[in-house]
Amino acid sequence: MQLKASITIFFLPLLLLPALSGCSAVRNINFYSTSQEIQLGQSLDKEIHKQFQILPDARVDTFLALRGHKLVEASDRKDLAYHFFLVKSEEINAFAIPGGFCYVNLGLFRQSDTENELISVLAHEINHVVHRHSMKRLSQMQIVDAGTQALIGNANSMAGTVTNLFTSIGLLNFSREDEREADRDGLLTMYRAGYDPQGMVEMFEMLKKGRETGEPGRWEKLFSTHPITDERIRNASQLIAQLPPIEGMIVDSPEWKGTIEYLREKYPPPKKEDKEDKK
DSSP states (O other): OHHHHHHHHHHHHHHHHHHHHTSHHHHTOOOOOHHHHHHHHHHHHHHHHHHSOEEOOHHHHHHHHHHHHHHHHTSSOOSSOOEEEEEOOOSOOEEEETTTEEEEEHHHHHHOSSHHHHHHHHHHHHHHHHTTHHHHHHHHHHHHOGGGGHHHHOHHHHHHHHHHIIIIISTTSOOHHHHHHHHHHHHHHHHHTTBOTHHHHHHHHHHHHHHHHSOHHHHHHHHHHSOOOHHHHHHHHHHHHHSOOOTTOBSOOHHHHHHHHHHHHHSOOOOHHHHHHHO
């Protein structure tokens, strides 16, 4: 009953968020301090570790951490201790929550043809944190429903409910402007970090193709939170055309190729018959 009541409290404001998001003044309101954001992120991370199969793999964790922190240093927000995790899921997805916690699915590793394609997704997710998109979304919810103030004073008891909302109902369903902002600054972040930003265009094109021809189940969560449109591909291409070319930008690295081989051997892709059995 408590869970149902909590969801009722949060669900109605979510229906009103699109209207609020269209107002730039409201879209940028954030009632939460950095310490409150970190507290909420830590509580959510505990719940996510219960609900998802996080793979504690030293080699992959190091790979993600080195590249993630390189992106953070090239971003506009360095006041958080960022954390990066590998999720044992064949769904092609990645997501970030408040406080600098970022999660990358095994399926996204497998689907990325090059290192800079994976980096483009990581840079995009980091910039959702940089711009505090989730915290602003929660603040918008407060405006339309004072009941959400429970989040400020009691983050731990609400963490399970909020985690469900983050992953299923809509707090990761960012507005179009949020997605544009994360695309633009994600691309600039990877460029400043030395990665070829063309990887973002190639990732968008691959994801668009996957939506049209791939296995729906593997792509469903990614497209529910990050819809791929021709506009996003066009915007990324236009921004790249404005950037001064730099020689030696990273597309692949020996560490990337070694990590992909390692993942293939340690966590073999499901066989076709296994996929059929799960349908």
